Amino acid sequence: QVQMVQSGAEVMKPGASVKVSCMAAASSFSSQYLHWVRQAPGRGLEWMGLINPDTGYTTYSQAFHDRIAVTRDTSTNTIYMILTGLKSDDTAVYYCARSGGSGSGWYPGHIWGQGTLVTVSS
Amino acid sequence: DFQMTQFPSSLSASLGDRITITCRASQDIRNYAAWFQQKPGKAPQLLMYSAATLHSGVPSRFSGNGSGTEFSLTIDSLRPEDVAVYYCQNYYSPPYNFGQGTRLEI
Numbered sequence: 337q338v339q340m341v342q343s344g345a346e347v348m349k350p351g352a353s354v355k356v357s358c359m360a361a362a363s364s365f366s367s368q369y370l371h372w373v374r375q376a377p378g379r380g381l382e383w384m385g386l387i388n389p390d391t392g393y394t395t396y397s398q399a400f401h402d403r404i405a406v407t408r409d410t411s412t413n414t415i416y417m418i419l420t421g422l423k424s425d426d427t428a429v430y431y432c433a434r435s436g437g438s439g440s441g442w443y444p445g446h447i448w449g450q451g452t453l454v455t456v457s458s
Numbered sequence: 459d460f461q462m463t464q465f466p467s468s469l470s471a472s473l474g475d476r477i478t479i480t481c482r483a484s485q486d487i488r489n490y491a492a493w494f495q496q497k498p499g500k501a502p503q504l505l506m507y508s509a510a511t512l513h514s515g516v517p518s519r520f521s522g523n524g525s526g527t528e529f530s531l532t533i534d535s536l537r538p539e540d541v542a543v544y545y546c547q548n549y550y551s552p553p554y555n556f557g558q559g560t561r562l563e564i
Contacts, residue, residue, distance in 0.1 A: 373556075381496075431501055450501060
């Protein structure tokens, strides 16, 4: 089964940028949307954005305005989520998640990474 | 945006009970609704997609229903391992918002 392996925890200063990585440990990196979802302490799930690893197409939640970018490196089967202008409210666990299905029958959240805790504190 | 309103926010039930969680979309999302289970300290796990399709490996005690704007997740014969927070998600059109979650206690 495809595994999604994320980078380790980060502690960041307000105003800084963070880059979280997510690597697919199998050849099926392509052909499925890859999403980023976050969860603040004691709060619910918040969808952030996605990337099509084949084309590089991205779409983001407007809640993040222009602070988010998702990129991919097809040579290493890795996607990256970059969040800029960090605030204390950005303290959360960040998850990558791979879709399942195919074509118009795709569905979200087929496989999840283990999560990366990002703490924003002065 | 397609908002997802989930209720109840919390639910207490007994072993062996049958419970239902409801999710209402602010606009028609056809059958593009998914349900997730999240246990403390763990990543969410997919239970259901296309509103009523059971994900591989999920017990048949879980079932989903609905289309358009009203969706439900039912769990039959509650077991101790069902204690978790449950979320619905729209995946008809981005942003693919989640409901606020339902905390299930037994």
